[in-house]
Amino acid sequence: MAENIRLSAPALRVLKVFVEKPREQRSGAEISRTASVGAGTLYPLLARLEHAGWLTSEWEMVDPAEAGRPRRRFYRLTAVGQAAAVKEIGDVQVLPGALAWNS
Amino acid sequence: MELLIAAAAAVLIHILANEACAHAPGLTGRLIGLAARRLPIAIRDRYREEWLAHMRDLPGALTKLGFGVQCVVASQALRAIPEEYWAQSRQRLIKVRDVEMLVDTNVLVQILTVFRQVKSEADVVAHLEREIEKLTAEGGDAPLTARGRKQMKDFASAFTKMTDHLGEIEVQVEEEHEADAAPEKGSGEREGY
Numbered sequence: 001m002a003e004n005i006r007l008s009a010p011a012l013r014v015l016k017v018f019v020e021k022p023r024e025q026r027s028g029a030e031i032s033r034t035a036s037v038g039a040g041t042l043y044p045l046l047a048r049l050e051h052a053g054w055l056t057s058e059w060e061m062v063d064p065a066e067a068g069r070p071r072r073r074f075y076r077l078t079a080v081g082q083a084a085a086v087k088e089i090g091d092v093q094v095l096p097g098a099l100a101w102n103s
Numbered sequence: 104m105e106l107l108i109a110a111a112a113a114v115l116i117h118i119l120a121n122e123a124c125a126h127a128p129g130l131t132g133r134l135i136g137l138a139a140r141r142l143p144i145a146i147r148d149r150y151r152e153e154w155l156a157h158m159r160d161l162p163g164a165l166t167k168l169g170f171g172v173q174c175v176v177a178s179q180a181l182r183a184i185p186e187e188y189w190a191q192s193r194q195r196l197i198k199v200r201d202v203e204m205l206v207d208t209n210v211l212v213q214i215l216t217v218f219r220q221v222k223s224e225a226d227v228v229a230h231l232e233r234e235i236e237k238l239t240a241e242g243g244d245a246p247l248t249a250r251g252r253k254q255m256k257d258f259a260s261a262f263t264k265m266t267d268h269l270g271e272i273e274v275q276v277e278e279e280h281e282a283d284a285a286p287e288k289g290s291g292e293r294e295g296y
Contacts, residue, residue, distance in 0.1 A: 027156070027157070027160065028153060028154075028156075028157045029156075029157045029160035029161065030160075032157070038173050039154070039157065039170055039173035039174055039176075039177055040172075040173035040174075040175075040176030040177045040180070041177075041180075042177070043150070043153075043154075043174075043177040043180075043181065044177055044180035044181050044184070047181060047184065048184075053204060053205065053254070053257060056196065056205050060156075064152075069156065069159055070152045070153075070155040070156040070159070071152060071156060072153070072156040072157075072160075073149070073152075073153040073156070078203065078204050078205065079203050079204060079261045080204050080257050080260075080261050083261065
């Protein structure tokens with residue numbers, strides 16, 4: 001699957017966030033803050049990564065009526081996504097605002 | 104006179120800033136509503152709730168307002184994705200030891216069939232590959248789609264890495280997931296993110 005995907009710099013930053021702690025699930029707000037990717041780019045990106053099977057998502061386990069707030073949607077790396085992301089991130093070194101290819 | 108103008112300007116800016124901050128959450132909510140309404144029906148409610156939750160996690164009224172604008176931008180990109188992509192389908196999360204992935208229900212049936220046939224984990228990949236070949240060649244009542252074939256291959260690929268030890272195979276299938284079905288894609292297609 002990974003060979004069919006061309007990853008942009010924001011996508012690599014998002015994947016890096018997940019790879020650092022692959023078992024943890026994260027909300028869109030947390031991903032946006034940690035990866036420094038704006039919502040305009042982030043949500044289409046998450047949708048496509050989810051479609052590719054790299055990420056999976058589920059609702060926060062709260063009752064919105066009881067909690068008095070909307071539920072967060074949590075994203076998590078799949079096993080397939082983890083393997084592919086590690087490979088992709090291994091090929092490039094993600095720097096703030098730039099990409100540098102590892103030699 | 105200049106001092107008076109500067110003072111008046113400062114007061115005016117202060118008032119406008121206060122007004123902007125007071126109205127920003129409501130305006131952001133309206134922007135999110137607008138962004139959500141631009142989306143296909145199948146995902147409208149999901150993103151509305153997700154974005155409202157995201158907005159609540161942001162500090163500051165102006166940051167929230169900026170987020171609302173970005174949601175409109177996101178909706179433009181999400182709208183560009185073909186509508187069939189969002190057609191609702193049901194998927195299951197399958198877990199076998201450390202391997203887990205979301206698969207379409209028909210693919211889950213194929214994978215479970217393989218697991219019922221095999222005696223050891225080492226056999227699983229070989230059986231999966233044979234099953235893919237058979238279903239691809241025969242078609243039959245439930246021919247594998249390109250998407251299904253890809254899911255089975257991905258599963259086999261992920262499982263290959265986990266076959267260090269043999270033993271009893273335990274398959275867990277979690278509850279149904281809301282999933283976004285995707286249109287068939289050509290194998291050579293590249294996606295940009």
